[in-house]
Amino acid sequence: MDVADLKVLEAVARHGSMNKAAVELHTVQSNVTARIRSLEREVGVALFHRHVRGVSLTPAGQRMLPYAARIAKLVADAKLAAQDDGPPSGALTLGTLETTAALRLSPILSRFARSYPQVRLSLTTGTSCSLTADVAECRLDGAFVAGPVDHPELHVESIFKEELVLVTPRTMRSLELLRSVPDLKTIVFRMGCSYRQRLESLLAEMGILTATPLEFGSMDAIIACVAAGIGITLLPRGVVKGAAEQDLIAIHTIAPDKAYVETLFIHRHDAYVSSAMRAFVEVARSEHGALMVAA
Template identity: 30%
Template sequence: MNLKFLETFVWVARLRSFSVAADKLCTTQAAVSNRIATLERDLGVRLFERDLRNVSLTPHGQRALGQAEAIVRMVNDFQRDIGDASNERGTVLIGAIDSIVYAWLPRLIERVKQTYPHVTIDLNVDTSLNLARQIQDGQVDLGLIMGPVVAPHIRNIELCSFDCLWIAASKLALKPGRLAIADLADHPIFAYSKGSQPHQAVLRVIETAGLDAGAIRVFNSNSLATITRLIRDGVGVAVLPRVVVQEFLATGELCVLDVDARLPALNFHAVFADDPGNALPALIADMAVEVASAS
């Protein structure tokens, strides 16, 4: 039995479309249809019900799916465990958020280059919300984001956590000592992109402090480089992990504020589709865990 035909069956079953599965497998819809027809003929059963709009599994197809996934995954695990890693080839689309870029992404990419010299990395830096959608849509193979992502056939592996701190320019006119949220009212707070976990956390601490919604201005940006530049110029206060601004903290240009509102830590995950035919995202995710733990 042809392993490629089993892999094709898995993707048609998951995506419920011959054409979308063809795009995923970088082949034609005719080739996908031919593979499924051959597999059905070899097994002597129909695996799919087809009409003009929908593709759905028959009872035989439902019974076959779990075993087909296990076989494809087992073969790929065998190739990974026994084969020479340096022979791995292909392109991996990695999506990462700024915090990971600042923290340890360069070390991960260097590790991938050394282990898989024939693997190409395409890098996309975006927000966690956007990358989560792209992972589910198959546009990104591996996401290094604030997770987890709860969706069918999506795996999440814990990477690391960063404490979220109140950061400002040392020259900013704030009273000395411990600060309340109300003490920040004269300055905007930059808190990642709108809808992100840290942005929502800032809104919650303002609400908990009993302040009116308009008492403190919460700005958003999906660029940590932009936020960092703005707070260095004294435009406002930011909510950031130490790793993002550690060089400016070391020079004294920026400082950590003692604010009486603690913010939850930012939890990062490696997120990827549970694809039995493509082991590279899972392998690189394991590398990311090792790199993050050593950082």
């Protein structure tokens, strides 16, 4: 068993396909199939179920996969640590909530790109749940997520505090009217979004248990749907302030114990903090005056 075998295992598991994994790894399917079969012979158990739609992990494969990702990450970190000399450079892969990207990251990213052009920064968006899993499973170097996060393998730092507000069509000037709306719809991100979970909890406390969720993949689409009168949502005040000032939507303050949420930066405890990551931290500190990653 070597690191190359583990990379193949992770790629096949992620794609659910030998062929798609081969494309990503710049090889042919027969090589991927041969490596997986060799790995299965070495560990003595089947790691994948083969079926007409592709492959899926067996229970043994599911147990092995986290170790494969961590070993591959440790080897990559060892190489990075040896080479990490001079000006920050190399790849830095981060994740963020879409709301954080819209509200907070633009000046950070702009200044970072100007100051450190040799760093290949990649930013992906997702829900708090998916981003936390991606960091824990070594697919991302770090991520901005909504708190709280309690994970034994992750280092967590509070960065920003956002005020959440209930967002409704502009004609709904009182939250009391929500109880009288037939077939109330919530306009939300996919499952795993912490704002969605908070909205569901808030409505439940108001005695509204039958709201129908409509899932969208972008913040702009969510705001547009609320403005069109389709439903309601819960978002940071800063995200919807402009639309409210244009009288496209109405925003409603909620109780402080429900309104405020911390945006956290997370990374693995055992990950090597590269010069690129340190530089990103310093830029973010100077832009927002917040400590992010323990060096």
